[in-house]
Amino acid sequence: MFGMAKELLRQLFKKPFTNLFPAKRAPGSVKDFLKAVGEGKKKLNPPVPVPEGYRGKIRYYRDKCIGCGLCTRVCPAEAVVLIPEEKKIRYHMSRCCFCAQCVEVCPVKALETTQEFLLADYKKS
Amino acid sequence: MKGQWCFMAEKETMRHGKQRLDTGAGRGDEETMQHAKGGTSFTISIGPVHPALKEPIQLDFEIEGEKVKNADLRLSQAHRGIEWIGTNRNPIQILYLAERICGICNVCHTLSFCRAVESIANIEVPPRAQYIRTVTAELERIHSHMLWAGVAAHELGFDSVMHYTWRAREKVLDTIEILTGNRVTKGMPTIGGVRRDFPEKHHKRILETVGFYKSIFGKLQDMLLHDPVIEARTRGIGVLKKEEALALCAVGPTARASGVKRDVRQDEPYAAYCDLGVRAITPKEVLGEVHGDVFDRIAVRLAEVAQSADIIEHCVRNIPEGKIVFEEKPIKVLAQLRGAQGEGIGRLEAPRGEVFHYVKMTGQEAPYAWKVKAPTYSNLLSILPMMREAQIADIPIIAASIDP
Ligand code: SF4
C-alpha cells in the first residue's frame, strides 16, 4: 500500500529521467539561440549517444557499386531503384524503412548504415 | 479518449432534449423522469476510431442509466491489404512487412512467418539462433506488458503509475536498441535463423536489464496489486468466466486470467522453449484464486514479466555456440525457397496471445497465399461478456484489459 506515494516523494529529489532538450529552456528565437551558441555564449546539452550498430540512414558509396541489383530485390519498401543504363542505384530515404537488409546483401559493401537519425526535413531531396 | 465518451453521451442527451421539445413540455418531463429512474435505455456507439487502444473496432453499447445492458461489436472497419501486398513480394521482403502488422509484438509476427516458411522448405534453424529468437521474443514480452500496465493505469486515471511503468520500460527498450539496432522494430528473425548475434559483451547488459526488472517487481506489485484504489476499480469488474473464455476461444493472458491453462509456449513449444518447460501462469499461482476480472489480468501480466525475466536469464546463461543462420546469403535463401512447394503454419505465443500465420508456396518467388491471425482478433469477442452490467466509467479499462 502507498507504494506509489513513496515513489512519488522519492522522485521529487531525483534528476529528470528523460533526455534533455538541447537548450536548457525553450529559447524565444531559435535563430538567435543558435547564433549565441556559435559565438560560444550559450551551451547546448550534449546529444544522447547512439549505440554501435544502430540502423540509421543508409549511406551509399556510388563509386563502389557494381550495379548488380541485389539490393533492389530484397528491399521491402522499394526504396532502392536500379538505374540500368548507369548500372547504379538511387536511394530514396523517404521510402526506406531502415531494415538494413540491403546492407546485408550488397556484395561489395557499397551500402552501409550510419548513426544518423534526425531525418525530418522540409525538402525530400 | 475520455473526452470522446463524454462528447458521445452529450450528443445523445442533446438528441433526447430535442425530442422533448418536439413532443411538448409535459411528455418531456415524464421522459426525463423515466431517464432518472433508469427506465429507458439507449444505444451509444464508440469507435471505430480509437475506442480504447488503437484497433479500429466499433462498440455499440445499450445503456440504461449508468449501466451497460448489452454490448455489440462491429469489426472490419479498416482494411490494410497487408496479406495481398505479401503475395506480391518475396519472403525476405515479407519479413519486414510482417513486422509492421503490429508495432509492439513485431518479433512474434516475423517469427511466426519465418516458422511457416521454414516448415514448407524444411529448413533447420541452428540452436544458437533459437536461443536468440527466444531472448528477443521475451524482451518484447516485457516491453509489451510494461507498456500495457501503464495504459491500464492511465485508463484507471492513475497517471503517476503510468509514468513509473513507462519509465521502467525504457530500460528494456534501450537494451533492445543495443542488441538489434532499433528500439521497437527489431528486424531480428530471418528465414532460417536470426540476423544479428549477441556477442559476449552484450550478455552483461541483458542480465543487468533482467536484474532491474526483478528488482522492481516487488515495487510494481505493491503499486498495482496492493493499492486499495486500483483494487476497488478492478476487482469484480469485467469478469470473464472460464467457460466463457473457452467458448469464445480467448487466448493469451486474457484466457489465462480466467483460469484457462493455455499458452503456446507450454502446449506446443517452439524455439528454445522446448528446453525450458514454460508453464502457463494463471491467477491461481499468483493470488491463490481465480476471479477472471481485470485485477486478475493485471496480476497475470505482471507475473509474466517476472517469468520472462527468468527465461531470458536462463537462455543467456546457457546459450549454445554455433551459427546464427542456416544460410548467410539472403539471395541463396531466396533461391532455395523458389523451389519450395506446400503449406505451412507458424503458431507462437505473442504478448497478447496466440499469433497464427499460414503460408502457401507454389514454387513461385512470392507466396501464393498468406493469412495472418493476430491475437486481438481472437480476444475481441470476450469483451462482450465482460461489458455486461458494467458501469460506463469502467468501459475503457475493460476494453483495454484484453490489451487490444
Ligand atoms: S534499409 Fe531496407 S528499406 Fe531501406 S533501402 Fe535498405 S532494404 Fe530498402
Ligand code: SF4
Ligand atoms: S547490391 Fe550493392 S553493388 Fe549491387 S546494386 Fe546494390 S548497392 Fe550496388
